Amino acid sequence: MGTKTIENIEGQFEMFQILNENGEIVNKEAMPELSDEQLQELMHRMVYTRILDQRSISLNRQGRLGFYAPTAGQEASQLGSQYALDKEDWILPGYRDVPQIIWHGLPLYKAFLFSRGHFVGNQADGLNVLSPQIIIGAQITQTAGVALGLKKKGKKNVAITYTGDGGASQGDFYEGMNFAGAYAAPAIFVVQNNRFAISVPVEKQSAAKTIAQKAVAAGIQGVQVDGMDVLAVYKAVTDARERAINGEGPTLIETMTYRYGPHTMAGDDPTRYRSEDLDSEWEKKDPIVRFRKYLESKDLWNEEKENEVVAKAKEEIKAAIKKADGTPKQKVTDLISHMYEELPYNLREQYEQYSAKESK
Template identity: 70%
Template structure:
């Protein structure tokens, strides 16, 4: 397992240290703190009935944001439903993230110039999509990479193996990031596979595989940066397994993690909190302070308030809106439904 920072924020692998400037280190920390506040607020909004489906991310900030930090703007991002933070930092407006959670069709409309697909609900389907986009980039001679994220549970799906095999066979510029938070929804990773690691599943596809401390932002960034460089240089795809942990439930749709996780295990992983670890590292370098943290927290709260207001002011979704965007030319059955609902909505 690749690790650069231990739980006390001390460098234990100097050779693997990535080449990040002081400003870049501070920006990565800012994004992690920002996301933790956003996550807390999203859970509160969900309980208030002001937000719909939401998959908590607390604990996985290093895995998510440090890997996205290694991406270029022109790279393609294929997220799962939990990977909204990466999508926002790759260019999706925060308002659209809230609309997506509410099930509004405008939340799935990716702005022009943002190279991403909307979050994938079908488990591991983004793996085959990623292989396809990566092959397209290769055939067009682009020096860019397709990145996709999925959980440990997705590695038991057929699309996972098909995506890796396809990308490996064509040496497509793809990076597959499996965020192993140990339980998928509720099944321990040890019960869903006999593999000692998820990273070693890369061997069958003939591609690189690496296991990383997913609570260590520097290790995650270093591994992802190297995987990207290999892909751009024509050396094929990489499977990255980040060992991480989600502190909350799988989603807000009724999951109760106390039924399958022990308090002892929760406490063990809380000691590995990526924010605490990275904060100690930056404070020791004189790069982070209480004032910096408070400023970031207030910025996150202000942004969330503004984005939520914009989402609230977005016109309510209608059935006719959905029908109109399903096809460029509506087939007869949808045309009939459009006429039916247009009449209903006019009353």
């Protein structure tokens, strides 16, 4: 009896898709209402972000960036979801989700400074974003709190957060969803299932067939989406946002995606746990190639337009890294003074010692 119940639940979570691997519309009824200009803007953002990823990897290898988590392969999941938001919505990102807060308004040079661990990289004045969370899953409980705050203030906005499949194995994941569900808070929980967390296959993380079905236990909406299909991701988040601001509670969205690079640039070797055949299989699903085919069929995209985006991205990245390089270096006294409004006696002593050293 119990096994049949589980199978019935799992059968309800079929992957939602609009655009197939060949760039063909397979679900006309679900097609979002986007103008030609909006479709082009989505493509612009994905191409730009792919170049940003390539350049960031290069800068990391040169020692000019610090911590960096590659994003290639996840552009549709990241940017399709962000594009569905209102400027006043809140984004609580994980460490791989810097592109979303850049497109939400964070200056590119500050994204580079965040990678370097500089406090200026965490200053997002006037933007409804939090700093990328390094602790796996901690942003889930924080999002529940931000969303409840929005509800109590009567705001018609949502709080959206992102984690990977590994984050869905954390206690904070369940606690945050349960809290948000209990209070019908306007939250959207996006789990970008790139299949391996740091290195453990998703099949070994959970006995559940999908991550989306975990929404059932929290009493909230759950949907699994083709995370390589930018239109499907956009539509799923648009619908989730509409439900949230109408008081219908949070949604868990599992985007089926793939990171082409390592987990981070800090020594991870994906060849130790991923096969060439699997990499090749997912490369055929590339979100940019797929969307390019669709736009080209509508005469909305061509090689010239793409080259313009690539050139613009390279130019702006060059300017941003130069501005980051020109930012005054962080000092020990900066760390101390930014941590406390009033320094305890032991830190006052240390502050004075470091202040004397830095003034020489």
